[in-house]
Amino acid sequence: MTQLPLRAQLASALGRSAATLSRMTGRGDGSVIGGRVGLLLEPDLLRKLAHDRKLALISATNGKTTTTRLVTSALLELGEVATNAFGANMPAGHVSALSQHKGAPYGVLEVDEKYLPEVLDTTGAGVVCLMNLSRDQMDRAAEIWLLAQKWRRALSGKPTHVIANCDDPLVTWGASTAAKVTWVAGGQRWKEDSWCCPECGGPLDRKDADWACRECTFHRPEPQWAVDDDVALDPAGERWLLDIQLPGQANRSNAVMALAVAAAFGVPVDRALPRLREVTSVAGRYTTVERDGRYARLLLSKNPAGWLEAFDVADPQLPIILSVNAQGPDGRDTSWLWDVDYRILRGRPVFVTGERRLDLALRLDVAEVPFTLCDTFTEALAMQPPGKVDVIANYTAFQQIRSEFGRAV
Numbered sequence: 485m486t487q488l489p490l491r492a493q494l495a496s497a498l499g500r501s502a503a504t505l506s507r508m509t510g511r512g513d514g515s516v517i518g519g520r521v522g523l524l525l526e527p528d529l530l531r532k533l534a535h536d537r538k539l540a541l542i543s544a545t546n547g548k549t550t551t552t553r554l555v556t557s558a559l560l561e562l563g564e565v566a567t568n569a570f571g572a573n574m575p576a577g578h579v580s581a582l583s584q585h586k587g588a589p590y591g592v593l594e595v596d597e598k599y600l601p602e603v604l605d606t607t608g609a610g611v612v613c614l615m616n617l618s619r620d621q622m623d624r625a626a627e628i629w630l631l632a633q634k635w636r637r638a639l640s641g642k643p644t645h646v647i648a649n650c651d652d653p654l655v656t657w658g659a660s661t662a663a664k665v666t667w668v669a670g671g672q673r674w675k676e677d678s679w680c681c682p683e684c685g686g687p688l689d690r691k692d693a694d695w696a697c698r699e700c701t702f703h704r705p706e707p708q709w710a711v712d713d714d715v716a717l718d719p720a721g722e723r724w725l726l727d728i729q730l731p732g733q734a735n736r737s738n739a740v741m742a743l744a745v746a747a748a749f750g751v752p753v754d755r756a757l758p759r760l761r762e763v764t765s766v767a768g769r770y771t772t773v774e775r776d777g778r779y780a781r782l783l784l785s786k787n788p789a790g791w792l793e794a795f796d797v798a799d800p801q802l803p804i805i806l807s808v809n810a811q812g813p814d815g816r817d818t819s820w821l822w823d824v825d826y827r828i829l830r831g832r833p834v835f836v837t838g839e840r841r842l843d844l845a846l847r848l849d850v851a852e853v854p855f856t857l858c859d860t861f862t863e864a865l866a867m868q869p870p871g872k873v874d875v876i877a878n879y880t881a882f883q884q885i886r887s888e889f890g891r892a893v
């Protein structure tokens with residue numbers, strides 16, 4: 485790799501010291517502060533750090549942290565990979581990730597959906613992976629449509645190779661201005677945000693996985709890759725058992741997206757798949773923590789679509805603890821709780837905690853799901869019989885539990 489200009493070298497080095505200081509003083513994992521310092525000193529730092537590297541950007545409403553982790557694992561087949569493993573998915577986090585692996589020829593960056601156009605313009609990434617778009621907390625349908633429109637503009641006229649989920653109509657629309665697209669039938673569990681054609685506003689007809697607009701020509705493209713329960717189908721029609729360790733259908737969908745991205749970098753399935761199997765948890769997600777013989781598996785869910793994915797992973801035979809907060813990153817308004825169908829929890833022992841436990845309690849009561857209210861997560865865990873329990877928490881509730889157990893990874 486060519487040397488960075490002196491100013492960028494300095495900015496990058498100072499950013500790294502700030503990150504170290506931030507970690508030493510216990511203020512965080514340092515992945516954002518270092519990047520912020522670097523960008524203040526050299527606003528063009530991200531472009532300079534991205535130069536000469538082969539980059540993949542991963543964006544979606546749900547699953548981007550996990551897919552970033554899976555793609556990173558697969559690309560390790562080729563060499564060193566820089567990545568923002570802990571979900572710091574805005575430019576400061578990208579600067580930090582690339583600064584920490586200055587010699588890495590490859591980079592896999594999780595990118596916040598709203599920042600994708602800017603980060604694509606700045607880095608000139610060769611590969612972009614787009615998986616799903618749905619409402620995050622209180623975003624409205626019109627807002628995610630505008631977001632997809634910005635993706636279209638950003639991709640238009642660039643040589644970027646896009647890997648996109650054609651089961652999500654809005655993602656399909658957002659990706660379809662790209663010069664080269666590999667379509668993946670990755671599935672779509674949450675359909676509530678896509679009953680209208682993004683192109684003309686007409687009704688979308690759906691039949692099984694297929695969809696098409698009734699009023700214009702917009703329709704589901706033919707996929708080159710697909711996931712069928714626990715099998716991935718590659719473009720040659722070959723079937724691969726997705727015996728990964730991460731649980732649930734959403735993760736098998738993330739895995740097939742990761743295989744398609746790896747293939748775009750020249751890593752064949754037989755080399756990528758063993759690498760995906762090595763991933764057992766992602767930034768604390770799916771980790772099991774233990775206290776006094778209670779084994780709690782931690783599931784994160786940040787929005788209505790995420791709750792459905794967590795329900796899919798949760799074991800119906802086990803008790804379940806739900807924890808909901810409403811701090812900044814969670815969205816202050818908890819009315820999204822009413823978009824989630826909680827009736828699937830009927831018949832399981834359900835424990836409710838978190839700062840907004842009363843909001844969730846009301847929602848469960850209306851859904852006729854019996855539950856026990858607990859003041860704290862510690863209390864909820866202590867009420868369990870020894871053995872396994874599943875925990876679903878939204879963002880800050882999840883981070884609180886994680887830090888209580890020493891930032892479990």
Ligand SMILES: [Zn+2]
Nearest residue numbers: 681684697700
């Ligand atoms: Zn239409």
